[in-house]
Amino acid sequence: MTDVRACVAGILAALTGVLCVGDAVVTAQYRPLFSQAAVAEHGFPLVNGAVLGSAVLGAVIIARYERHAIGWLLSLVGVSAAFSLLTEAYAIWVVSDGGPGSRGLAGVSGWLSALLGGQLAIGGLAWMFLLAPDGQFLSRRWRYVAAVPAAGVLLCTVSLLSSDPTTFDIQSDDRGSVRSALFSVGFLLISLGLVASVVSMVVRLKRSRGESRRQVVPIALSVVLVTAGMVTLGVVEALNGGQQTWAASLPLYVAYLLMPALFAVAVLRYRLYDIEVIINRTVVVAVGTGFAAVGYTTLVVTVGKAVDRQTSGFWLSLLAFALVALAFQPLRRWVVRFANRLAYGSRAQPYEALSDFSGRLAETPSPDALLPAVADAAGRAVSARRARASLEVPGVPTRSADWGQGDAEGTDEHVVEVRTAGTRLGTIAVWIPKGRRLRPSDVRLLTALSDQAAVAFRNAAMESQLAGNVAELDRTTRELSASRSRIIEADDAARRTLEEAISREVLPRLVALPDQLVGARRAVALGSPANGIDLLVTATNDALESLRELTRGVFPTQLARSGVEPALRSLLARNGLASALHVDASAAGRRFSARVEAAVYFCCAEASRSASSPSSLELSVIDGDLLLEVAGVSAGEVDLQAIGDRVGAVAGSVTTEPALITLTIPVGPTGPGESGAGTGPGL
Numbered sequence: 001m002t003d004v005r006a007c008v009a010g011i012l013a014a015l016t017g018v019l020c021v022g023d024a025v026v027t028a029q030y031r032p033l034f035s036q037a038a039v040a041e042h043g044f045p046l047v048n049g050a051v052l053g054s055a056v057l058g059a060v061i062i063a064r065y066e067r068h069a070i071g072w073l074l075s076l077v078g079v080s081a082a083f084s085l086l087t088e089a090y091a092i093w094v095v096s097d098g099g100p101g102s103r104g105l106a107g108v109s110g111w112l113s114a115l116l117g118g119q120l121a122i123g124g125l126a127w128m129f130l131l132a133p134d135g136q137f138l139s140r141r142w143r144y145v146a147a148v149p150a151a152g153v154l155l156c157t158v159s160l161l162s163s164d165p166t167t168f169d170i171q172s173d174d175r176g177s178v179r180s181a182l183f184s185v186g187f188l189l190i191s192l193g194l195v196a197s198v199v200s201m202v203v204r205l206k207r208s209r210g211e212s213r214r215q216v217v218p219i220a221l222s223v224v225l226v227t228a229g230m231v232t233l234g235v236v237e238a239l240n241g242g243q244q245t246w247a248a249s250l251p252l253y254v255a256y257l258l259m260p261a262l263f264a265v266a267v268l269r270y271r272l273y274d275i276e277v278i279i280n281r282t283v284v285v286a287v288g289t290g291f292a293a294v295g296y297t298t299l300v301v302t303v304g305k306a307v308d309r310q311t312s313g314f315w316l317s318l319l320a321f322a323l324v325a326l327a328f329q330p331l332r333r334w335v336v337r338f339a340n341r342l343a344y345g346s347r348a349q350p351y352e353a354l355s356d357f358s359g360r361l362a363e364t365p366s367p368d369a370l371l372p373a374v375a376d377a378a379g380r381a382v383s384a385r386r387a388r389a390s391l392e393v394p395g396v397p398t399r400s401a402d403w404g405q406g407d408a409e410g411t412d413e414h415v416v417e418v419r420t421a422g423t424r425l426g427t428i429a430v431w432i433p434k435g436r437r438l439r440p441s442d443v444r445l446l447t448a449l450s451d452q453a454a455v456a457f458r459n460a461a462m463e464s465q466l467a468g469n470v471a472e473l474d475r476t477t478r479e480l481s482a483s484r485s486r487i488i489e490a491d492d493a494a495r496r497t498l499e500e501a502i503s504r505e506v507l508p509r510l511v512a513l514p515d516q517l518v519g520a521r522r523a524v525a526l527g528s529p530a531n532g533i534d535l536l537v538t539a540t541n542d543a544l545e546s547l548r549e550l551t552r553g554v555f556p557t558q559l560a561r562s563g564v565e566p567a568l569r570s571l572l573a574r575n576g577l578a579s580a581l582h583v584d585a586s587a588a589g590r591r592f593s594a595r596v597e598a599a600v601y602f603c604c605a606e607a608s609r610s611a612s613s614p615s616s617l618e619l620s621v622i623d624g625d626l627l628l629e630v631a632g633v634s635a636g637e638v639d640l641q642a643i644g645d646r647v648g649a650v651a652g653s654v655t656t657e658p659a660l661i662t663l664t665i666p667v668g669p670t671g672p673g674e675s676g677a678g679t680g681p682g683l
Contacts, residue, residue, distance in 0.1 A: 009062035009071065012079045016055035019082035020048040026089040030097035039253075040246045042092075046253035047085060051121075053260030054078035069135040070128055074260070077124040080116045088113035091170050103166075110170030115160050119183075122230070123153040123190045125259070129197030129223045133215055133266065138200055145200070149193025155186030191230060198223050215266050222262040225255035370460050371401035374428060374453050379403040381449065382442045384430035385411050389453075391426040393461045396468045404431075414438055418450045418457045425457040483645055490642065502547070509543040556601070564597040565589070565619070568604055572617070575608050584620035592626065592667050599646045600628055603663055606643055607633050621667065628663040635661065 024033065024044065031038050038044045055078030061071030091110035093099035099106075126149040130137060137143055159182035201220040208216045229252030236248035371389045379387030386404035393399075411431035418426045428450055432438060438446075513536065520532045559567035565583050572578050591597075600619075607614055607630045615632030635656040643663070644654050652665035 005066040006059070006063040009059035009075050012075045013052075013055040013059040016052055016078045016082040019079070019086045020052050023048060023082070023085040023089050026086065026093055026099075029099060030093045036246060040249045041244050042085070042089065043249070043253050043256075044085075046250075046257045047081065050253070050256040050260060051078045051081040051085070053257070053264070055082070057260050057263055065135075069131050070133070073124050073128040073131070074263075077121050077128070080124075081121045084113045084115075084117040084121075088117070088170060095169070095171065107168040108165045111160065111163065111165035111168035113170055114168070115157065119153055119156040119187055119190055122194060122226075123149040125226060126190060126193035126197050129194070129219070129226075130200050132201070132219045133204075138203060142200060145193070145196045148196065149190045152186040152189030152191075152193060155182050155189065157186075159183040159186065194223075194227055194230060198227050218262040218266040222255070222259045225258055225262075226252070229253070229255035370453075370456055371399060372403070374449070375401050375403035378428050378430055378446060378449055381445050382430055382432070382438060384432055386431040388429045389426065390429070391457060391460055391464065392424065393464045393468070396464050399464065412437075414443075414446070416446045416450045418454050420454040420458050425454065425461050428453070486641065486645060505546040506543050509539055509546065513539060559597055559601050560594065563589075563591050564600050567597075567601055568617070568619070571601070571605060572608065575613070577608060577613055580614055581617045581619070584618070586621040587619045587626065590621065593650075595650050596626065596665055596667055599650050599652070599665065600626070600663070603628065603643050603646055604630070606638055607661065609638075624666060624668050626663075626665045626667045628665075630661045630663075632659055633661055634659055 027033060027038055027042060027044055033044055039046070054074045058071045058074030058076075058078060061068050062075065065071060087109040090099065090101070091106045091113060094101045094103070094106035094109075101109075127146060130142060130146050137146065159179040162179055201216070201223045205213065205216050205220050232251040233248050237244065240248070371391060374389035375387045378384070378389065380403075384404065386402065388400055388402050390398055390400040411433055413429055413431050415427050415429045417424055418428060428446060430438075430446070516532060516536050516539070520536060523532060556567050556570070558570055565581075565588065568581055569578060572581055592600075604617060607617075613632070614630050616629075618627070618629040618631070620627050638661070640654070640656070640661075643661070647654050647663050647665060650665050652663060655662045655664070
């Protein structure tokens, strides 16, 4: 519903602009636009500007407060007065200068103009001043005061409704005694209502303090000026016999024109209705329309008449208006800048950026959208050459986004920290061209921008940190899953290898033992000296030896009994690499935990099975770390993943270089023979 009311108010403002343009075009057909008759009697261009300003300001207020009485009164006063101006101009054109249309149509047009004319506008102003600035009466008793101008408007309306529209003459004051009396009494009541609004505004002014008082002062001045204009009009006309001259009308018209301007001062300068954001969006259209209604129309009609000296062609003037209006298009940018200055003064661009940034923050953007928005808002707000917004999250790489182009040469950097609850969340940096300093207002604006961005930065930091934690958890989960799969595969492979080795090395020696035992039992029973028992013992020992040899690959007994150095020498000796092992004095004779010794042993066993045997193995302890350097073996020749899993299980690490693999395992200050060494399974 809010959008509907705002749309209606906007349509009324646009309609007011169209009516003002039409009034100027029609008036120009029968009298010079700046003649005494046009200005003093018709009010061009002062009244046109006043009604257009009223309608536009009313639409702006309604866009922010849909039910605000001041906004609707301004809109209705503006559109009704604009319609009255156009119908009055047309009626006079037809009656005085033979314009197109019948006398009856001119009478109806003049009657409508009188019906919606000055008494309705002044009565609306009286009501508006009684309600200003908050849209409420001072008290309930002031409602009775508000009834006075309402009754005056009603009497004037009754006077006009009793007239015949087709014969109505807007330029004649002869309405009959009864109608004239009704109209006079009605207008007197309207004037009393206007005076009462002055009293109301004085009371409000006395009661207000601080910012509220500054808001009321421009409106009070407007009330005084309009009332003074009414008094001047009545006094001068009483002295000159009722003639509406420059001296009589101009003060009222100027006061009428200043009324929306003073309201705008209260709204824009002192933030009466807190509608700066809406003004920033609509003031360009309002100023452009006003310029078209007053300045454009004047020049266009003048040019049109110069082109069409020999004819009074109405449509030719309109065509000239369109052509000349297109010629003024280059002035549009100036109008835009002027409108922004009118809305905010020197604060126009910064506060536009700040309000736009606030709207974008309302969408709770992600870090990818937040940082460019902050950089854009900061750069545009202070007219910087470059700007950068950075988000700093512990444990996560700093994220940043830039605005602007060019390098930082020839600029001065200004950085504002983004903080919340004493915690630094990031920075906003701007680069200002050398020779230009940031004004205090610019610094305050950047600070306000950082304050606004603090909550969004905190949310973005939490989101980034959470995303980092989730990514780390996913990576760890994948690594654990892969490690578990490798352990299962390695266990299955080890079982298969052991089974194949037993079937190949041990079982053939044991297959014949049952038959040989039967034969030996028979030989012993017969007393034969060649009973074959020695052969059985030899075969059994060979099978046991083979089985011991196989179990050394599972977990050598010597590793648990003697330590890593003797076990490594035995392993390398079986592979013909006994001379390849070099043990530094720092590791010689030392025992380590069973897990550390097993990791070193099986990593060496894996390296010794490579296609190219190791040329040397260096074992040493440096700064509490056990180092094993295997030279002559490249990473592609061994199962580096299996080695990494083994070493990682004891908090170690593996580094590779061409033809060199280095294992680093923390062992602490354990000394030789210390009980930290464990025992492993063996046969």
